[in-house]
Amino acid sequence: xxxxxxxxxxxxxxxxxxxxxxxxxxxxxxxxxxxxxxxxxxxxxxxxxxxxxxxxxxxxxxxxxxxxxxxxxxxxxxxxxxxxxxxxxxxxxxxxxxxxxxxxxxxxxxxxxxxxxxxxxxxxxxxxxxxxxxxxxxxxxxxxxxxxxxxxxxxxxxxxxxxxxxxxxxxxxxxxxxxxxxxxxxxxxxxxxxxxxxxxxxxxxxxxxxxxxx
Amino acid sequence: xxxxxxxxxxxxxxxxxxxxxxxxxxxxxxxxxxxxxxxxxxxxxxxxxxxxxxxxxxxxxxxxxxxxxxxxxxxxxxxxxxxxxxxxxxxxxxxxxxxxxxxxxxxxxxxxxxxxxxxxxxxxxxxxxxxxxxxxxxxxxxxxxxxxxxxxxxxxxxxxxxxxxxxxxxxxxxxxxxxxxxxxxxxxxxxxxxxxxxxxxxxxxxxxxxxxxx
DNA sequence: GTCATCATGTAAGCCGTTACATGATTGC
DNA sequence: GCAATCATGTAACGGCTTACATGATGAC
Numbered sequence: 001x002x003x004x005x006x007x008x009x010x011x012x013x014x015x016x017x018x019x020x021x022x023x024x025x026x027x028x029x030x031x032x033x034x035x036x037x038x039x040x041x042x043x044x045x046x047x048x049x050x051x052x053x054x055x056x057x058x059x060x061x062x063x064x065x066x067x068x069x070x071x072x073x074x075x076x077x078x079x080x081x082x083x084x085x086x087x088x089x090x091x092x093x094x095x096x097x098x099x100x101x102x103x104x105x106x107x108x109x110x111x112x113x114x115x116x117x118x119x120x121x122x123x124x125x126x127x128x129x130x131x132x133x134x135x136x137x138x139x140x141x142x143x144x145x146x147x148x149x150x151x152x153x154x155x156x157x158x159x160x161x162x163x164x165x166x167x168x169x170x171x172x173x174x175x176x177x178x179x180x181x182x183x184x185x186x187x188x189x190x191x192x193x194x195x196x197x198x199x200x201x202x203x204x205x206x207x208x209x210x211x212x213x214x
Numbered sequence: 215x216x217x218x219x220x221x222x223x224x225x226x227x228x229x230x231x232x233x234x235x236x237x238x239x240x241x242x243x244x245x246x247x248x249x250x251x252x253x254x255x256x257x258x259x260x261x262x263x264x265x266x267x268x269x270x271x272x273x274x275x276x277x278x279x280x281x282x283x284x285x286x287x288x289x290x291x292x293x294x295x296x297x298x299x300x301x302x303x304x305x306x307x308x309x310x311x312x313x314x315x316x317x318x319x320x321x322x323x324x325x326x327x328x329x330x331x332x333x334x335x336x337x338x339x340x341x342x343x344x345x346x347x348x349x350x351x352x353x354x355x356x357x358x359x360x361x362x363x364x365x366x367x368x369x370x371x372x373x374x375x376x377x378x379x380x381x382x383x384x385x386x387x388x389x390x391x392x393x394x395x396x397x398x399x400x401x402x403x404x405x406x407x408x409x410x411x412x413x414x415x416x417x418x419x420x421x422x423x424x425x426x427x428x
Numbered sequence: 429g430t431c432a433t434c435a436t437g438t439a440a441g442c443c444g445t446t447a448c449a450t451g452a453t454t455g456c
Numbered sequence: 457g458c459a460a461t462c463a464t465g466t467a468a469c470g471g472c473t474t475a476c477a478t479g480a481t482g483a484c
Binding site for chain 1: 342386397400
């Protein structure tokens with residue numbers, strides 16, 4: 001799921017790890033602050049598998065790369081010197097770019113049914129739904145809807161002996177049910193917009209606004 | 215979290231593993247089918263730590279326990295024989311009972327702040343809220359409320375550039391916001407009931423219904 | 429001078445899952 | 457005769473977290 005989210009961000013633009021973490025939180029809302037201990041290894045995996053390429057930040061000051069001399073102190077001095085001139089301030093950043101293989105992997109992950117009927121997974125996929133073909137978009141929404149409807153039915157069956165539940169548990173069940181019903185009607189609205197009879201009106205409006213992200 | 219849930223169920227009654235799995239789903243709604251590969255090891259851990267004791271199902275037919283003879287076929291025959299008479303049908307079940315140490319552990323886990331601002335964890339604790347002293351109950355509700363309020367504020371700050379989001383992401387953000395707001399007002403209702411001025415009316419009504427579970 | 433932010437990474441651990449192993453009973 | 461349900465368990469793996477290591481810059 002993390003790799004899917006990363007690839008989704010990189011579909012839009014090149015980013016470095018630290019920035020990806022912020023976007024994961026702010027744009028995809030999904031991982032409220034992923035830990036670095038999970039982010040950086042994920043980026044390295046994606047790089048090794050060829051899904052992304054890492055470019056050490058382009059050096060604005062045209063400094064020649066520091067060669068490996070084997071002399072630690074020498075290299076440190078060179079790094080300090082480089083920073084003092086061109087690369088003022090921060091530590092070197094690795095900027096990641098998605099490759100064609102990465103795009104293929106992304107498309108595959110996005111359309112797969114891994115972690116279906118998991119709220120986080122659905123939220124992530126919906127946030128990236130603009131990259132899905134319309135048919136897959138409808139499938140995603142319908143899959144989620146079906147899983148929610150089934151959950152409601154299960155809850156109704158189990159509710160036969162709902163009187164035995166104490167007020168707290170009962171209140172929780174009621175609230176959960178309400179939230180689920182609301183999500184279903186929200187999905188219905190999205191589905192309506194998605195397959196409106198004749199590819200007109202709302203659909204076109206959506207397609208238009210969608211133009212923004214190119 | 216799994217151990218907390220198990221102890222919570224066992225506070226109410228003795229249960230065997232297979233049954234616990236069902237209750238986890240139906241009563242606590244929390245783990246929609248925990249895997250056995252996680253449930254049984256958890257029970258064994260709790261047993262080893264003295265939080266629960268396991269009793270192999272009381273033998274209605276007063277059959278003597280099968281001693282380990284080393285002869286596999288002999289033991290199998292004895293088991294078959296026992297089943298044929300008293301223990302018809304199912305495999306021997308291990309029924310678990312919570313111990314005083316287990317009760318102490320349960321109280322501690324239930325009141326701890328582990329996994330605070332995690333929805334599942336809050337849901338579980340609320341489902342078990344009848345076992346909390348009123349003050350801790352209020353704390354639990356307020357903690358959750360605070361974490362939701364903060365999330366809303368964060369979302370509002372991040373929403374400065376919300377126009378750049380495509381319709382799918384935006385719709386998701388809006389839906390999430392609405393659900394969060396509803397949860398907050400639900401919590402407010404629970405908090406009102408909890409600390410109604412003068413320990414009367416609603417509070418008493420709740421305390422009454424609560425009597426059921428003893 | 430010290431705290432937050434930027435920036436990358438490793439090592440150990442936690443808590444869950446899937447897959448495998450075993451076997452009887454009940455209903456179709 | 458075949459699938460589903462009851463019942464317990466192990467082994468391997470997955471995916472995330474916390475804690476540790478390192479170090480510069482800018483703001484107060």
